[in-house]
Amino acid sequence: MKKSGAEILVQGLMDQGVDTIFGYPGGAVLPIYDALYDANIKHILTRHEQGAAHAADGYARASGKAGVCLATSGPGATNLVTGIANAYMDSVPMVAFTGQVAQALLGRDSFQEADITGITLPVTKHNYIVKDIRDLAMIIKEAFHIATTGRPGPVLVDIPRDISGGEVEYKDPGPVNLPGYRPVLEGTEEQLNKAAAAILASERPVIYAGGGVINSGAHEELKKLAELLVAPVTTTLMGLGGFPGDHPLFLGMLGMHGSRYANYAVCEADLIIAVGARFDDRVAGKFDRFAPGARIIHIDIDPAEIGKNVRADIAIVGDVRVVLNQLLPRLQAKLPGAWQEKIDLWKKEYPITYVENGRLKPQQVIREIYNVTGGKARITTEVGQHQMWAAHYYTFTRPRSFISSGGLGTMGYGFPAAIGVQVACPDEVVFDIAGDGSIQMNIQEMATAVNYNLPVNVAILNNGFLGMVRQWQELFYNRRYSYTELINPDFVKLAEAYGAVGLRVDKAADLKPALEQAVRTNRPVVLDFIIDREDNVLPMVPPGESLENMIG
Amino acid sequence: MQMTAAQALIRCLELEGVEVIFGYPGGAILPVYDALCQSGNIKHVLVRHEQGAVHAADAYARATGRVGVVMATSGPGATNLVTGIANAYMDSIPLVLVTGQVPTSQVGTDAFQEVDITGITMPITKHNYLVKDAKRLPAIIKNAFHIASTGRPGPVLVDLPKDVAAETIDFDYPKTVKLRGYKPTYSGHRTKILEAADLMMKAERPVIYAGGGILNSGATAELMDLAEVLSAPVTNTFMGLSGFPGDHPLFLGMLGLHGTRYANLAVTHCDLLIALGARFDDRVTGKISSFAPGATVIHVDIDPAEIGKNVRVHVPIVGDVRQVLRGILAHLKKKDRSGWLEQIRQWKEQYPLTYVRDGRFKPQAVIEKLSRHTRGEAVVATDVGQHQMWVAQFFRFKHPGTLISSGGLGAMGFGLPAAVGAQIGLPDRLVILVTGDGSLQMTMQELATAVDQKLPIKIFVLNNSGLGMVRQLQELYCDRRYMATRFKFVPDFALLAKAYGLAGHTVKSEEELDRLLPGVLSSPETVIVNCLVDPEENVSPIVPAGHGIDQAIDC
Amino acid sequence: MRHTLAVLVENNPGVLARVAGLFSRRGFNIDSLAVGRTERPDVSRMTIVVEGDDRVLEQVTKQLHKLVDVIKINDITPDEYVDRELVLIKVNCEPARRGEIMQVADVFRARIVDLGRKTVTVECTGNEGKINAFEESLRPYGIKELVRTGKIAMLRGNRSTSLDGKKDDE
């Protein structure tokens, strides 16, 4: 049967089980949109392509499926770049389709031509420009395969207008065959045995778990491992929710904005079991001072991560879940001892806490969101202080419930991501925890939320500053607040201009009723929390210091 | 003198005469922000999204002719610049962008907020630098300004790792640039100039086709002389608009896809096409083989790579348009071409640029009124879409550089930040933004910047509740199967204005607009006028895809 | 038609990526590209062989020139020049047949550079035609691995394309 390129694309999407795409139309994707007109795929029209990319990313993180976004050539494609880079840094499976000018116009600086495969070379797992319509079906299949397997990541497929508008006899592409791409899933016997021996010999083990646990669905295995060994677990920002936040073995987050007890535990451990984590600079602090007395077992799907920043004594390349299932039978249960006592002592001595001073405290707000949602909400965040407060004060008990821009740290991520999450989980309560700076970045997506009647709640911790940067200026630049104070719109009126609900809260007493109203409301809600202006995220490890040197 | 590289950077900017920086802070660029605030000599405009910073700087450059300067942090700060950089690259706008980068030791490790922005922007910058040695910074900044502003202008990006910014260096600003691979040619080749002048005197039906290069090189007076001496009609590309007075009898308006029929006919029938600082873009030429089929082509451009890229050129002249025109003018004598001009007058009469007045509130009427009320004395920024083409068709520009719009990339969302940048560059001028409801939403957060900076921009939203230009294409090419181009929901822009603390009005008819306009145009405030126009209106004429430009149809 | 370009570039990191990126972005076909140091430490030289008509070549040259790191481009195709390429070929070879291969090598003045249990590796330099012929004559034995450096070239006589050199005779 003859099919147009656009129809082949739609067919490919259906074959991959795609039910939703996020996109924005334009001239170069006209044939694709025309094919979508008849397709049984939900299209969410955002108000900026950046919103589409982040929403697809949020959708992917919440559902575990690949997120799909679609944009036109030129500015449509370049508007995706931040969203693609964001997905790349956080290993999120995403397939981005872009229109391109017809091949005859390529390379001539034509109208709305951008070399998007060149531009995204550094921020995609792989990318394609389709030059022959006969390759299209296979490329789509490969794109999804590459995006979702191994270490997940974004793949971009650039489709020239003459390809999407062209026609060819359609053939099923057959199985994917990529000789240069063969992710390893299982650990080797030798390494597994070494790891088991090291674990059994250790007295002060710490499990350090990252986003890989969530990506591979290894949270049950992780819990078994921790309980078997009575080993405390600390997670990265990306790993939050991968281990129950209310579990007695949980240490909270480690690193720059980690808990003291997590950082102390890492510093005094004799064994670090790194599970799907990558020793990021924000986590490890000074690389050569990280866990100085410990042997390190590093389990990761990406061989390039092993030994990249911190030496690994025992490396196991493989899918975290598969490897943990291989490892568990080799281990025996341990009993709590001095190490667990020491940690409990630290927990008592250095709790994560804040000082009340009569003003509305951001920490209070987060805690109340936790209470009102019974800990069951899907939380997205923007980037800044509020993000760290959300990480500390909302207790995440299940995977995929904390969705945040970790590696790229993209302000403006949270709101469109929340839209994607709400589309993936229509019956759940979704909150975007935002700062007043961040929320403005993609505020246009309010129209998307209203358009599709997505009852996303936006909780703005409004401090009138680019708070996190202000904090650094306060701590490291002698309080010289260079361009970090903000003039803001009236967020309540803004919500109302969109036909959404706007609520302002400036005292603790109003917190609960406002949040209850928000959760009850079946429309988008903006909550403007006027918080203490110059609060800091503390304690913290100053940049370039090792983890035991926390301030605050 | 000893100082940190960050301080040296600010010092360099001061020495380059930079008065304004558009930016957004973050961790990796903190040392630079600290130096900036300590120096206090340069104004900093805090935007609300980095995309806004680069578009604002771009428009500032277009409005003032100076280099626009942008600052952003690493990672997302840098990637948020990408669209704006591509936009400046496509339209040849001089920009210098400084991005923070993670410390050198972490470069290449996927560190927090690390992206390879020099790699990413390779295809869309004229040049870019990653500073590895603090001592090299002053020379790099010197080069960056030189490259951005000379030859065919364009954006240059300088990526500055945080540790390098904090290093102490001995400051010395170089007086000259040394770039072996970069030497733009300014004066055209003498024999070619003579050849061109000769052809111009001999031609019977010449047409001048003038692009953005006229504005970049400041050649508008020379263009006028040329047109008048030769009695040759002038058509502009979209980028060239405002380079020739909109009410001049020799003016043909815009050519190409949405050009006037008479401009397209004149080009099709001319025997000499004089292309000045234009690049034979696909939107201009339509089907290449029927573009100016009988014409000898003279092509003057600063960028040798443009010559012969899309069409065959008989007399190529590489050089600065202004200098080359001066050279040519010296060899010309006044020429009378009444026959040719009469033919053009007839075409103008036969195929006037017009629209159907059926009682509905027509978007074109808004533009005509703006043109009339301001007597062309405004700087007009636009977004991308139908409204942009209506501005091109119906606003009569008087002064060079008064149309500020995204031509080559066609980036929706350019308009509002561009109006901000233009108003900052020209505080005493009337700055108008004509935008669409789709485009305005893209970078709407910059309303806060406009308020913050107290900019009296006048924003006219031609609100058709949808993505008009794409809807029009779907009407034409997709059997009216409207997919994702009609908004189920559009915010109330007048209320939005109020949420941002500025004035907002909604108008539904020409009469309402007439009543409102004088007050709005003279108001000292930022104002949004939400015009609820006929949502079905099309941009007409249009050259259907794959046709010659003389095959335009009404729609 | 094929053209041989001698391109002098700043010896900066990333310059190859820039050139390669430009070629792929603009859709120009590279036949071969060889890059290496020159008589000056700050300058590298690329020898690029491109396929295309005059219009393509003109675009290649002009677009290359737009790269700030590209210092000088010479199309030496019409001139007298020496060009060389080096090839390493590993052929399947039972010890008993080594003699045969050595004979072929001798004809081309190629050298045996390595012997494996079942392989022989030979090295040959020459112009493209010679290398092609050499390759063909070894093909029947079963080529296991082959690598060519890409062509490098230099003008004959006094003329030079180096940075301070003049292409025209002094």
Ligand SMILES: Cc1ncc(C[n+]2csc(CCOP(=O)(O)OP(=O)(O)O)c2C)c(N)n1
């Ligand atoms: C797109 C982008 N630009 C700049 C930064 C640098 N940055 C990190 S946190 C921050 C301040 C965030 O302010 P806000 O959203 O108000 O949150 P707060 O820290 O006050 O909670 C900035 C500017 C960033 N992360 N992302």
Ligand SMILES: Cc1ncc(C[n+]2csc(CCOP(=O)(O)OP(=O)(O)O)c2C)c(N)n1
């Ligand atoms: C960033 C971006 N995305 C998509 C497009 C494709 N596009 C071109 S015009 C247009 C519609 C513009 O709508 P609007 O701003 O409302 O203006 P109108 O055409 O209705 O006047 C679109 C979607 C674009 N030019 N830029």
